[in-house]
Amino acid sequence: MNYPETKKVEHTDEYFGTKVADPYRWLEDDRAEDTKDWVQREVAFTQNYLNQIPFREEIRAQLKNIWNYEKISAPFKEGDYTYFYKNDGLQAQSVLYRTDKNGNTEVFLDPNKFSEKGTTSMSGLSFNKKGTLAAYNISEGGSDWQKIVIINAITKQKIDETITDVKFSGASWLGDEGFFYSSYGKVQGSELSVKTDMHKVYFHKLGTKQSEDKHIIGDENFKRRYMNIGVSDDERFLILSAATATNGNELYVKDLKNNTDWIAIQKGYDYNTDVLDTKGDFIYIMTDKNAPNMKLQKFDIKNPSVWTDVIPETENVLSASTGGGYIFAKYMKDAVSYMKQFDYNGKLIREITLPGIGTASNIGGKETAKELYYSFSNYITPGTTYKFNVETGTSEIYQKPNVKFNPEDYVSEQVFFTSKDGTKVPMMISYKKGLKLNGKNPTILYGYGGFNISVTPNFSVVNAIWMENGGIYAVPNLRGGGEYGKKWHVAGTQMQKKNVFEDFIAAGEYLQKNGYTSPEFMALSGRSNGGLLVGATMTMRPDLAKVAFPGVGVLDMLRYNKFTAGAGWSFDYGTAEDSKEMFEYLKSYSPVHNVRKGVCYPSTMIITSDHDDRVVPAHSFKFGAELQEKQSCNNPALIRIEVNAGHGAGRSTDQVIGENTDLMSFALYEMGIKELKK
Template identity: 25%
Template structure:
C-alpha cells in the first residue's frame, strides 16, 4: 500500500469559478462555487462524478485492504440473526436478518411460542431500489393493521402504506410526503401523521380515515418556522400527543386516543426557552420541564387541572433530568450525572426509589424499550466501548436483571483483550474535558500509535461510549479510539450544551483541540498518527479545527459536513435553516454574523498545509446539502499547500445517512478505514488474537 506521497499520478478534477459577491453587514465574501447549488446543471453532476472517479483512482492501491477489512467486519456479525422480541399485547414483535440480505424482515408471533408471521420483508420492498428505508412502523391497537413508511431516495420523505395483517394484503390507502411519525387512534381506523413543507420541515399533522374518499383533515399547523411537529402516544396508550419543538422551546397538545374526531388541547402555552415533555399516569401528567430549572425538574399535575402543578423531583446543579417514563406502578427517570446516564426507578405504591446499578465505570444506557404499560419489567439497552450492545429486562420490584440478548461478535473477539478508560483534557479556559478511550490491552504509550478521535458537540446530543464491532478492525491494527466529550453536546448535561452553542460555539472547537493535545501529551499518539472523525455538525467541527490547527492532525474523515455555515443560515428556504437559529444564531443579527464569520469552515479556508482529508456527501441529503462538502473540497483544492490527499466521495443515490443496506454500509466503513490506514501510514496487518 502506497503512502499519500506515493499516490497515483492522477490529476484532481478542475472546476470553473463563477464569482458571486455576497455582502452582509458591510462584510463582503466571494463565493466562486455558489453555482454548484444547481443540481439541474449537468456540469454539477459531471463534477461530482469526476470527483468520485478521482477518489476511486487515489484509493486504488487499497482495494485489497478494503476487501480484507470488509470481510473482517462481515466475519464478526451474526448474519442470520433475530432481534430480542418485544411484547405488545398478545404478540411478540421482532426482526430477522439473513445471510446475504441487505435489509431486515419484520415478524411477529402470538404468544411466546406461536407460529411466525412475516409482516414486512425489507428485501422484497427494496427490490430495484438504490436506497430503501422503513420509517414509521405502527401496529393498530387491535393488532390487525400495520401502518409503515418507506423512503426510496434517502431524502427522508416517506410514503405511508397500510397492510391488513389478517389477509397479508395492502389497503389502497397511501399517504405521501409524510415524515417519521404515524399513530393510530383507539378506533383502529384513524391515523394521525406529520407532513413536510417545501423546506422539509415537519409542520402539520393530519387525520386520515381508512377507506375514506374524503380529503385528510388538518388537525394542527405549526406556523413558526423554528418549530417541528411530531405525533406520538403515551405508554398507557390513553393519549395522543403532538410535540412542537424548537432547539430551545417546546409545547405539547393532547387528545384522548378514544376521541379520534376530537380536537387537540394545549397542555401548557409555550414560553420562549422553556422545554417540557409529558407522560401520563393515574389521572396525572408527569412533566419534565426546564421552567425555572436549566437542568430540568419533574412536576406532577392533574390532567383535569394541569395548572395545579407540584414538584416531584427538584432541579439539581450537577444532575440533568433527561427523560421521564411512566408504567402502571413505576416512574422511570433518566438522569445524567458526571457525564454518565443513569436510571432512577420510583414505585408509585409506596414511593420507594433506587438507581439501577451498572457494571462498568464508563458506559451507555437507555431505558424505555418495549410497549407494555402494566408491567414491573423495565427493558433497557446497555453498552460500553468494550461491551457489545446488550438488552436487559429489569424487574423493578425485585431489582433483578435478566440478559435478554447481547449482540454476537464472532471472529474470535474477546472483551478481555481490550481496555477502556476515561481521561481528562484541559480546555483553553481551564474547563476539564472528558475523553473516553479504548485500545487493545497492553498498549505501549510511546507516541507511536495511530489514533482516531471522534467528536460531535452540537444540539445537546451526547457522544456516549458505545461498542462497535466494526471498530475492532482499527483496534486490532494498533489504533487507539477516543471520544471527545466536548461542549455543545449534552455529555455533561444541559449546561454543557449551553456552553458550546450560539456565542459560545468556539468552545466546541477549542475543547476538541484540547482533547487531541491531551492524547498526544499522554503519548497515546502523535500528530502525524492522529486521525479525526466527525459528521454533519461534527463535520463542521472537523472543518473548524483543521482551519485552526492543521498541524495537529494526520488525517480527517468529514462525513456530510455542515461547512458552509453562513450561506446556509442566510437562506431560510433551505431545510432546517430557521430552526437552526437557536443553535448557531441568526446571521441577520450582526453580532451572530460576525461570530459565525470567525469559524465558518468554508469561509475560513486559508492558504496553508492541510492534513489528508476524506469528505463525503449525499446527493439527496435534506439536512446538509451536497454542495456544502463539494464547495468546501473545491476551495480547499485551490488553497491547500503540499501533496496530502483531498478526496470527495458523493453517494449519488442516498442522503444524510449514507447507504441503506447493511452490507453497503460495511463497504463504506471499510473504505473509510482503508483511507485512515493509508493516510496515517499504518500497516494493514492485524494483531494476533
C-alpha cells in the same frame, strides 16, 4: 494531485456591508447537469485514489467477517403477537418477525424486499392499541421525505392508499378510525434542498384518500417548523408539540373525554417539555423549566398551570421511561448510565444494578407487562439485551450477540482534560491491551458537540477492527452536547460555539502530550454537526492531525439556514442575518470561508451522499472545491459521495461496510502504514 476541474463563478453576497465571494455557488443546484457532471468526475477521482491502497480489500474482508453475526432486538408486544427485529448477519436491512401465542414465528415485514439494493428502509412503525392495524414509514435512499404504508396487522395485507410527502413524523393512531401525521405538503423545486418551514398536522381516516385528510393545525396563522400530535396511551388526550428550532417547544393538550379546545400547557420556546404518560386526570411531563438537568412533574388537567414534582432535578441529567406500572429514571454521570425505579407518586422502589460501566437504554414497555427489556453496551462490550423483572428488580441476559471479539483483550478508560478556558472535559480512550504509549499509534479522535446530544459509550464492530489493527479510539464529551445538562449545551452554542472546537483541539493535544499518539498518527472524525467540528478544527489547526474526515457536515455557516430544515438549527448556530456580530463570528470559523492558500491541510476525505436532504451535499461540494484549489502540499483532498444514500439513517449494510472500509484504509495509508499487522 491532478483534481477534476471545478469552474468558478462571479458571485458575491453582502452581509452588513461586507461582501463575501461565493465562487462555487453553482454547486448548490443538485439538479443541474454541470453539478451532476462534476459529481461523477469527483466520484471517479476518489475511487481511483482509494483503489491504490494495498490493504483496502483486506480491511473490507475483516469488516465483513466481524459484521457477520446474528443481531436480534428486544421483543415488544402488540395485540396477540410478540414482535422482534433480526438481521442474520450481512442482510441489507433487519427483518421484523413475530411470534403468536402458540410459539409460531413468521416474517411480518422484510424491508430487504422494498428495493433491489436494500437502500429503502423502514424508518418507523406504529400499531393501533388493539394491535390489529399498523402503519410503517419507508425512506427511499435515506431521504427524510417518507411514505406511510397502512396494513391490516393480522393479515399483513395493505388496506389503504400510501400516504406521501411525510417528513419528521410517524403515525399516531386514534382507535381503529385512523391516525395523525405531519407533512410539509408537496414542495416546489428540489426535494433535496428546498426549505421546509411550515409543518401541518393531518388526520387520515381509514378508507379515504389522502387528498380528503382533515387538516388539524398548521398554517400562516399558526406557523411552526416542527409539529406533531401524539395520542395518550389511554386515548383520552391529544398532545401537540410545536417548535421553530431543535431546542424549545410549545405544548398543547386536548381532552377528548370532556371535548375541550386546545389547552396551552407551555407557550414560547424557552424550555423543552414533553409528555411522558397520563394517569386519569394527571399528565406527567419531563421538563427543563427551572431544571437544566431535567425533572419529572405532573399536573391535573383541571388545573394545568400548577405543576408538582414527581422526580426532582439532581446534579445529573435525567431521562425517563415507563413500563409495568412503574417509572424508570435513567441518569447520566460523566456520560455513563445509572438507573432507578419509582412508582407514579415518585416513591423510590429501588436502584437498579446495571451490568457494568457504560450505556443502558431506557427500560420500557406496556403498563401490564411484568417483564421489560433494556440493552447495555460500552466501547468494548457488544450490546447485550437484558430481561428485567419489575417486581424483583433482577436482570438476566436475554440476548447476547455472538461477536468475534473478546472484551478481555481491550481497555476502555475515562480521563479528564482541561480545555483552553479551564473547563474540565471527560474523554473515553479505548485500545488493545499491551499498547505502547510511544506516540506512534493510529488514533481516531471522534466528536460531535451540539444539539444537546450526548455521546455515550457504545460498541461498534468498526471500532473493534480499528483497535484490532493497533488503533486507538478516543471520544471526548464536548460542550454543546447534553452530557451535563442545559448549561453544557448552551456553552457550545452561537457566540460560544468555538468552545466546542477548543475542547476538541485540547482533546487531541492531551492524547499527543500523553504519548497515545502524535500529529502524524491522528485522524479527526465527526458527522453532521460533528462534520462542522472537523471542518472548523482542521482549518483552525491544520497541524493538529494527519487525517480529517468531515462527514455529511454543515460547512457553509453563512447559508446553512437556506436549505431543507436548516433554519431549525439556529438555536445552536445563530444565523448570518441575526446581527453583524453573529455574521462575523460565523464567518470567522465557517469551514468553507476559512480555507487559505499556502496552508498544508490534513489528508482529507469529505463524506457526503447524493440524497442527503438534511445537510445538503452542497456544503461538502463547496468545501471540497476550496480545499482542492488551495491545498499547498501533497496531502489529498478527496470527496467521497455515496449514491442512493441520505444523511446516514437507513443505509444498507453493504453501504456502511463500504464507507468504513474507505475511512479506515485511507486513515492508515495516509499515516504511512504500508501493511496491516499480522
